[in-house]
Amino acid sequence: MTTTDQIRNGIIENLLTISNKDYLTALFQLVKSSSIDTVKLTEEQVVMLRLSEKDIKDGKLISQSQLDKSDLKWLKEL
Numbered sequence: 001m002t003t004t005d006q007i008r009n010g011i012i013e014n015l016l017t018i019s020n021k022d023y024l025t026a027l028f029q030l031v032k033s034s035s036i037d038t039v040k041l042t043e044e045q046v047v048m049l050r051l052s053e054k055d056i057k058d059g060k061l062i063s064q065s066q067l068d069k070s071d072l073k074w075l076k077e078l
Helices: 003-015 021-033 043-057 064-076
Strands: none
Touching: none
C-alpha cells in the first residue's frame, strides 16, 4: 500500500469516529472548497468499473490465493 493510500485510509478511519456535526461540516467545506486535482476517467474505465461492481454483486470473486495458483499454473505453461 502506498503512503498516499495509508494517509487516506487513516483519515477515513478517524472521520468515522467523529460525531461532532459542526466539526464534520467544517471539514466537509474545507475538502469541498480545496483545489484538489481529480482524475478524469475515460468511458472505458467507467465501463470496466461498472462491470467490476456487477461481478462483486453477483459474487463472481476469487481469493488472492486462488489467483496466485492460477497465475503460477499459467506461468509454468509458458
